[in-house]
Amino acid sequence: MKQLIKKIVPRPVLQTAIDIRDRRRLRIVPEQGFDSSHLKRANDIDLSTIFSDKEIEKTWNSDHENITSILGEDYIFDGINSGDRRALYCLITALKPEKVLEVGTHIGASTLYISRALKNISSDSIVTTVDILDVNAEHAPWKKLGLEMPPREFAKKLGSLDYIDFQASPALDFMRDTDKKFDFIFLDGDHSSQAVYKEVSIALTLLNPNGVILLHDYYPEAKQLFSNGHIIAGPFRALDRVKKEGNDIYVKPLGNLPWPTKLESNATSLAVVTRA
Ligand SMILES: C[S@@+](CC[C@H](N)C(=O)[O-])C[C@H]1O[C@@H](n2cnc3c(N)ncnc32)[C@H](O)[C@@H]1O
Numbered sequence: 001m002k003q004l005i006k007k008i009v010p011r012p013v014l015q016t017a018i019d020i021r022d023r024r025r026l027r028i029v030p031e032q033g034f035d036s037s038h039l040k041r042a043n044d045i046d047l048s049t050i051f052s053d054k055e056i057e058k059t060w061n062s063d064h065e066n067i068t069s070i071l072g073e074d075y076i077f078d079g080i081n082s083g084d085r086r087a088l089y090c091l092i093t094a095l096k097p098e099k100v101l102e103v104g105t106h107i108g109a110s111t112l113y114i115s116r117a118l119k120n121i122s123s124d125s126i127v128t129t130v131d132i133l134d135v136n137a138e139h140a141p142w143k144k145l146g147l148e149m150p151p152r153e154f155a156k157k158l159g160s161l162d163y164i165d166f167q168a169s170p171a172l173d174f175m176r177d178t179d180k181k182f183d184f185i186f187l188d189g190d191h192s193s194q195a196v197y198k199e200v201s202i203a204l205t206l207l208n209p210n211g212v213i214l215l216h217d218y219y220p221e222a223k224q225l226f227s228n229g230h231i232i233a234g235p236f237r238a239l240d241r242v243k244k245e246g247n248d249i250y251v252k253p254l255g256n257l258p259w260p261t262k263l264e265s266n267a268t269s270l271a272v273v274t275r276a
Contacts, residue, residue, distance in 0.1 A: 015231065022234055026193040026241060032201035034247040038209050042250045042274040045212070050094040051087070051258050060089055063116045070157050071112070078145050079109025080188065080216060083261030084268055087254060088186070088214070091272075092117035095212060097183030098125050103171040103199060104189035104216075105131035107142050108151025114186070115160035127164055128180065131189070134168040171195075175202040183208050187235075188216035196238035200249075200273065215239070218271035220253050226263045239273070250276045
């Protein structure tokens with residue numbers, strides 16, 4: 001049904017309808033707390049140094065080659081794009097978080113790159129990756145997308161299964177129930193503004209001091225980033241509300257990366273949540 005609506009309704013009309021619903025849903029969420037005291041400060045993350053670090057580039061080249069030789073180039077076709085995977089890998093390698101939480105496993109593209117970066121940090125490092133679906137089940141997205149095997153099997157092949165804890169749960173339930181703390185939280189699950197608003201609020205309570213929250217699909221000012229005109233407004237709208245409520249939260253979009261991302265551009269929708 002969704003696919004049919006997408007086909008017959010012109011994109012601008014569909015986008016307006018989605019936006020109206022998204023704004024209405026965000027409006028009815030009661031104001032949440034946003035204690036940013038455990039967030040890294042904006043000035044403590046020097047993205048240009050991280051992205052031009054020659055040592056990180058070396059490990060990226062060998063890990064990326066290793067991953068694609070095992071998974072094949074086909075693996076690239078879904079999940080976050082390969083330029084974003086590189087940025088995520090560089091951030092993890094530079095910031096050296098031990099405990100990572102990822103919301104939105106899907107086919108495990110980002111998970112595998114995070115796990116490879118963690119493997120270079122410490123044998124105690126782990127990424128807990130949560131998806132509302134059981135991503136390793138027989139009829140999960142990996143199967144529908146024609147991949148050879150589920151994320152767990154890919155991780156095994158890659159030798160990084162010990163660095164991944166797969167969890168099938170709605171993200172908010174997992175985050176409310178867990179007693180774990182994390183150094184780095186990557187949010188790439190439900191992109192509606194109300195979900196991101198609630199997730200960021202809880203994520204802040206799960207962070208160890210000097211922690212980082214990284215958002216995917218953050219379109220600054222809810223404007224298009226790529227030539228396909230596609231806009232996902234939820235994460236920007238959610239963080240805009242957080243800022244308007246007077247919280248000490250500063251979102252730093254990664255902007256243009258030094259390497260290609262998608263649609264012949266270097267733009268990325270990745271953004272770091274910091275405090276001023
Ligand atoms: C864009 S995909 C993530 C892509 C993934 N990071 C990758 O690189 O392969 C979003 C995922 O979030 C999951 N998701 C959506 N809503 C969720 C929720 N409320 N809790 C947990 N996961 C959710 C979806 O099932 C989907 O697998």
